[in-house]
Amino acid sequence: MQLTFTWAGIACLIIFIIGYYFIAAEDKYHLNKTKPAIFIGTLMFIILGAYLFLNNQDLKLLEEEVKSLIEEIAEIIFFLMVAMTYIEALIERNVFNALKYKLVSKGYTYRKLFWLTGLLAFFISPVADNLTTALILSTVLLTIDNKTPNFLVPGAINIVVAANAGGAFSPFGDITTLMVWTANKSPFIDFFALFPAAFLGWLVNAYLLSRFVPNIAPSFDASKQKEEKIYEGGKLVIFLGIFTIFCAVIMHSLFELPAMWGMIFGLSLLSLWTYFYNRKKGKKDINVFFYMSKIEMDTLLFFFGILAAVGALHFAGWLNYAAKLYDIAGASVSNIGVGFLSAIVDNVPVMSAVLKANPNMNMDEWLLVTLTAGIGGSLISFGSAAGVGVMGKMRGIYTFSSHMKYAWTILVGYIISVIVWWLQFEYFDFY
Structure with a gap:
């Protein structure tokens, strides 16, 4: 359907721009970004439906588009819901507090703690997710020292x-890598071919940042702090979480x-474990539905709203222009540009737009856009x-201006990641 320059198509584009402004300006208006997201996501399809109805056009295509979108969104939301439930279970079993205590009680220097928190962030986020990992480790930074900006700001950026x-x-x-995987743009195992580019880009950035971190030990008296240990069953929850990820991979890939x-x-296994744990203890200490009640539902609804809005733009025909941009500039240049765009606009709608536009790309280029959309937001x-998330956790310390002071180090790391991708995938053809 040619709806792009109809009143409905133009209205959808204007609504998306206005809505996204309020999403981006969440802190300015103190309006949770979920509210404008679900408003524009639903309204845009209502406008498209009204246009088709008033012009006596076939509504079957709209119905099919929405049903396909619901299936796509449901897969992502159910996936995230289980992942977030496991994170809440690990928090309740004191796993992360135990990790935090082990770090801060060793007497390491600021610079060594900078490297340790960065390494932990890099290797935890592939299993958990980048937001949860960043929130946990930024809390660790504040526990170590909440008054030394030369440690806190580079440490926050590093995380x-x-x-x-x-x-x-x-x-x-x-969420962007999950979207690419569930869209079958790359097999599960091939994502790990991006490890050299991701790791070396971060490593260069971390080295440059570490030069600004003092190489002295913070004042921390472990004897005055209560030792944190993993509660009973916590290690089993870790195992169940890993097994759940294994099940997801097997069921999708095979x-x-x-x-x-x-x-x-995997969620069913966690729920059964909590049942038998309570039976064994003769009480009701833990409950999987309590873990689920701690999930940030506004995050899940935000994804619904923003993915629906991008879906409406796709149905209206606006994303055809994105696909043509790929034809004009070429896949590699466009994908590198996606990384810079995701720094300004959140990477979720950017990746959703790329997937909906569906430019003709080989797997190596789909992996490039996965890399750039993921790291470009930094x-x-x-x-x-x-x-x-870290700006909210370290309010007044990690700010836009303090981040931009060191932004050049991130840009260097981004360029290194792209160069490593090119050498690995295009020059040596090794993946």
Whole structure:
């Protein structure tokens, strides 16, 4: 259908721009970004439906588009719901507090703690996700020292960059990689070919940042702090979480079932474990539905709204121009540009737009856009969910201006990642 320059198509574009302004300006208006997201996501399809109805056009295509969109969104939301439930279970079993205590009680220097938190962020985010990883480790920074900006600001940037880079080479590390995987643009195992580009880009950035971190030990008296230990059953929850990810991979890769099917199966295992644990203890200490009640539902609804809005733009025909841009500039140049765009606009709608436009690209180019969309958001503090989360956690310390002071180091790391991708995938053809 040619709806792009009809009143409905133009209205949808205007509504999307206005709505996205309020999403981006969440802190300015104190309006949760979920509210404008679900408003524009639903309204845009209502406008398209009204146009088709008033002009006596076939509504069947709109119905099919919405049903397909619901299936796509449901797979992502159910997947994230289970992942977030496991994170809440690990928090309740004191796993992350135990990790935090081990780090801060060793007497390491600021610079060594900078490297340790960065490495942990890089290697935890592929299994958890970049936002959760960044929030946990930024709390660790504040526990170590909440008054030394020469440690806190580079440390916060390091965690954001590491979490985004670590999430870029795993289907579970970021919503954008999950979207690419579930869209069958690349097999599960091939995402890990991005490890060298993601790791070396972060490593260069971390080295440059570390030069600004003092090489002295913070004042921390471990004897005055209560030792944190993992509660009973915590290690089993870690095992169940890993097994759940394994189930998701097997069911999607071998059985052609949605990845969320394996995740829901893993949720059932967690729920059964809590039942038998309570029976054994003779009380009701833990409950999987309590874990689920702690999930940030506004995050899940935000994804619904923004993906629906991008779906409406696709139905209206606007994303055809994005596909033509790929034809004009070429896949590699366009994909590198996606990384810079995701620094300004959140990487989720950017990746959704690329997937909906569906430019004709080989797997190596799909992996490039996965890499650039994932790590490009680090260039600006509010360009990724991890950055926004850390800004909220370290309010007044990690800010837009303090981030931009060191932004050149992130840009160098981004360029290194792209160069490594080109050498690996295009020059040596090694993946």
